[in-house]
Amino acid sequence: MAGSSKIKITPPRWLLAELTYACPLQCPYCANPLDYQRHSKELSTEDWKRVLTQARKMGAVQLGLSGGEPLVRKDLEEIVQHARALGYYTNLITSAYGMDEARIIALKEAGLDHIQVSIQASSRELSDYLAGTKSFEHKKQVARWVKKQGYPMVLCVVIHRENIDEMPQILAMAEELDADYLELANTQYYGWAHANRDLLLPTQAQFTKAEKIAQAFKEKVEGKMKIYYVVPDFYEDRPKACMNGWGTTFLTIAPDGVALPCHSARELPELNCPNVNEFSIEEIWHHSKAFNFFRGDQWMQEPCRSCDEKEKDFGGCRCQAYLLQGDMYAADPVCSKSPQHHLIQEAIDSAAKHDNTQNEQPLIFRNSKNSRLY
Amino acid sequence: MAINKILPLKFSPMHRLQWEEAQQKEVILYPEGMVELNQPSAEILKLCDGIRVLGDIVETLEAKFATTGLEKDIVNFLEDALKNGWIQQN
Numbered sequence: 001m002a003g004s005s006k007i008k009i010t011p012p013r014w015l016l017a018e019l020t021y022a023c024p025l026q027c028p029y030c031a032n033p034l035d036y037q038r039h040s041k042e043l044s045t046e047d048w049k050r051v052l053t054q055a056r057k058m059g060a061v062q063l064g065l066s067g068g069e070p071l072v073r074k075d076l077e078e079i080v081q082h083a084r085a086l087g088y089y090t091n092l093i094t095s096a097y098g099m100d101e102a103r104i105i106a107l108k109e110a111g112l113d114h115i116q117v118s119i120q121a122s123s124r125e126l127s128d129y130l131a132g133t134k135s136f137e138h139k140k141q142v143a144r145w146v147k148k149q150g151y152p153m154v155l156c157v158v159i160h161r162e163n164i165d166e167m168p169q170i171l172a173m174a175e176e177l178d179a180d181y182l183e184l185a186n187t188q189y190y191g192w193a194h195a196n197r198d199l200l201l202p203t204q205a206q207f208t209k210a211e212k213i214a215q216a217f218k219e220k221v222e223g224k225m226k227i228y229y230v231v232p233d234f235y236e237d238r239p240k241a242c243m244n245g246w247g248t249t250f251l252t253i254a255p256d257g258v259a260l261p262c263h264s265a266r267e268l269p270e271l272n273c274p275n276v277n278e279f280s281i282e283e284i285w286h287h288s289k290a291f292n293f294f295r296g297d298q299w300m301q302e303p304c305r306s307c308d309e310k311e312k313d314f315g316g317c318r319c320q321a322y323l324l325q326g327d328m329y330a331a332d333p334v335c336s337k338s339p340q341h342h343l344i345q346e347a348i349d350s351a352a353k354h355d356n357t358q359n360e361q362p363l364i365f366r367n368s369k370n371s372r373l374y
Numbered sequence: 375m376a377i378n379k380i381l382p383l384k385f386s387p388m389h390r391l392q393w394e395e396a397q398q399k400e401v402i403l404y405p406e407g408m409v410e411l412n413q414p415s416a417e418i419l420k421l422c423d424g425i426r427v428l429g430d431i432v433e434t435l436e437a438k439f440a441t442t443g444l445e446k447d448i449v450n451f452l453e454d455a456l457k458n459g460w461i462q463q464n
């Protein structure tokens with residue numbers, strides 16, 4: 001495919017290290033693959049250190065430690081220490097489940113730069129329901145400890161139909177916890193969220209109302225709290241510039257060592273994503289089939305190929321094109337120029353027909369039992 | 375946001391200022407973000423040590439580059455830096 005030697009390859013800047021797929025929670029919007037149970041083999045501490053060293057040498061500087069739940073890894077402190085020594089800015093992305101103050105202190109000593117705590121909703125009842133586990137009060141406690149230990153505290157709330165009407169309460173919670181950053185992440189429909197889309201996708205009216213409230217809040221807290229607002233692309237008419245361009249900036253390493261140009265790329269056919277057990281990061285980034293696959297624009301079809309916006313959004317998300325229309329070369333159907341754009345409206349209509357309160361079709365929670373079905 | 379001339383300027387402990395070999399640039403790192411700095415901006419921020427006030431910084435840089443009249447540019451940059459949370463005064 002593409003991989004044309006004329007394309008200038010920029011170095012990776014962001015490394016997302018998914019340390020494990022294990023997680024005690026069961027969020028029905030989890031971005032992990034549905035069949036994560038099949039990929040339960042994990043890299044060793046030494047493997048991770050080698051990966052970190054190699055990527056840093058190439059220019060990676062932001063490091064996300066996520067999962068699953070990264071706290072499950074006993075060697076987390078050791079990995080953080082190695083990362084800090086290399087000069088990474090290290091972000092821990094956690095559900096806070098299983099965290100205690102001693103570990104927050106130990107991670108600080110190891111050199112961790114910041115902690116992102118995710119909370120599912122603003123009420124105990126809904127948050128615990130979505131997490132599939134009693135965890136709400138503890139998450140809030142962890143958020144307070146994170147502040148107390150002097151980290152920048154990022155509060156992350158994934159937004160979907162079940163909690164979108166709580167936007168004012170979610171913002172109040174962020175204020176109460178004195179978050180330095182608030183990430184309001186409208187659900188992106190991959191992995192488990194894709195499977196649960198009919199029950200998670202909010203209506204346009206819900207979304208518009210919530211966005212307005214969040215926007216007003218952003219102005220109110222300017223200079224005190226930064227808001228990262230992740231838009232739900234189903235209500236846009238241009239796709240997101242996915243990953244800032246394929247193989248330009250982002251590198252994800254899955255728990256089993258598979259290197260991915262985006263964290264959903266595992267779902268794409270033919271890519272043969274390489275494993276860090278077999279290749280160096282340098283080889284993977286520059287020479288692997290997967291990372292060269294959608295570099296540049298040679299792979300594009302119409303309407304993207306001759307579109308004057310292709311430098312802006314790179315044709316949108318490959319995984320979304322594949323998930324929604326079975327063609328990973330197509331324009332992202334979110335784009336109003338896509339001949340398949342109607343699929344988005346159909347998804348919205350289909351979701352609108354599903355009434356969560358009726359419980360006719362329950363949410364599929366992310367757990368090992370359900371994962372084995374895929 | 376205006377710079378107070380009497381209060382010391384301090385680089386925010388919530389951010390990190392660091393030389394990036396791969397980019398041959400100073401950068402500011404913070405949760406999920408990075409800003410690349412040009413040489414003069416980096417020089418100014420490195421002097422925000424929690425002790426120096428505006429006048430000290432201007433004086434130091436004017437001496438270092440054997441020039442005068444830097445105050446306006448420095449103030450402009452520091453106002454932006456304050457708004458972005460890179461520096462603090464209090």
Ligand code: SF4
Nearest residue numbers: 023025027030068095
């Ligand atoms: S989204 Fe929920 S289930 Fe998935 S890894 Fe994060 S905390 Fe665990």
Ligand code: SF4
Nearest residue numbers: 304307309310315335
């Ligand atoms: S046609 Fe393709 S390149 Fe043009 S705006 Fe739509 S997705 Fe982007």
